[in-house]
Amino acid sequence: MTTFMAPPPAATFLAFHPQDNNIIAIGMEDSTIQIYNVRVDEVKSKLKGHQKKITGLAFSQSMNVLVSSGADAQLCVWSIDGWEKKKSKYIQPPANRSGALVGDTRVQFHNDQTHLLVVHESQLAIYDGNLECSRSWYPRDALPAPVSSAIYSCDGLLVYAGFCDGAIGVFEAESLRLRCRIALSAYVPPSISSGASVYPMVVAAHPLEPNQIAVGMSDGAVHVVEPLDADPKWGVAPPQDNGAHPSMSSAPAASNNQTSDQPTR
Template identity: 45%
Template sequence: MGGAILALAFNAVHKLWKWQTSDGKATSSVPPQLWQPPNGILMTNDISDTRLECAVPCFALSKNDSYLLSTSGGKFSLFNITTFKVKSKLKGHQNRVTGLTFSTVLNVLVSSGADVQLCVWSMDGWEMHTRKFLYIPHGRESSSPLAPTGVQFHQDQIHVLAVHETQIAIYEAPRLDCLMQWFPPESSGSVTDATYSCVGQLIFASIKDGSVCVLTATTLQLRSRITPAAYIPLNPRVYPVVIAAHPSEPNQFAIGLTDGGVHVIEPPESGGSWCVAPPLKSSVGPSVNSAAGSG
């Protein structure tokens, strides 16, 4: 938001801090102040049917930060960020919601859930536009019936990156046509997280065996595979669970590990960009790539 910090607490209550500066911008010289509207209303998610220990809280802000779409694992609610008033409650997923992303170009919201379903909601009236289930081939079934599905819009605000432990997939909104899928090698384990690079040309994906795969965003071709030995001591219990792209360096990213460590990774200085791996054969169909090789 530029001049504020918005947080979602474990008890499903949102907290908003604002900087009391002349220009309203964030600064390290002045501490932010916890803010509430005059009526004292708190933005609180509906957790009546939610087991908090199994919840995956997440939220997304609309264009100009006018509205907040949030969930603490169950139903998700639309709040007016100025008054904290609940405008609407959207229903469509069969299980807990685990991902939200807005497109200001298409004027839609895409949500994802543990029901391996993607839903597109129109921001004009907040009605459901489309819904699709992830295609999971036989033999690639999830190890958990409640595995989360994450979503992220590309910079073009049309293509959606869907991240599930079984795969990475690219969809085109608002119809949610599946353009391509990528599956990690079965010997490597499941996908733990993935994200677009800051310019949208690459996808960084973390895998449960400790490796990190760098993919070309337009084709899901494997460009490089970073082995766990390159950044952590050999320890089968430590692996990355979250990954974030640098906001201005397109080849740099950070990973958070199960042991609490955080590593920032970039290509070797000699190259400056991630190398291209050998061509890979499709294992399921023309729109699917299998990560059988390494860079």
């Protein structure tokens, strides 16, 4: 008689410890996070708190924490010292969407190591280390399609977001105000953009050029996108706001040239 065992759960996300590159946080398909020491080939801790697969991990060295996100739309904060869970919170659905959110949720710390970009198909949001949301933006107006991916620029001043209709939005990182919209036809040849539906599945920021990104497309292509030489920056920066910010903001999408389809090269 032969006994067949179920295969082990697959790894769904990896993040290296900021102080020891022998330690890796591994998000698993079974909703756990394994803290693995490469040097001794041993799982040091197994973190449990999510209900669905892990879809994002981000370390903050200054706060000494690991933040995880899952397909359950939940955020968890773990202490790096003892790997105990400090806090957890489910991201809030938009006002026009009822019921709890589900679906892949990504996280990335800002360069300041305290502000956290949270990305879900329903929203972009900025959280602090206590998982309090200070800014949020929901697809609408010039960018109505679900969010597919988003990332901070290398200088932390912009957020680039891909959408399921192929568009790319460029946002101010602090306020999540839309600076410009990049249409699919601006960076994909007409023979492709007018045919089957393609969209950015992942956005990567250039490590040195804050106005340049690479987008990995659903058809397997990769495009490098940047403004034209005549206009070296994306859109127009919004006016400075001297007043106090509300705890959450869903400011109207920018207008005029800020949402125009800016040409790229």
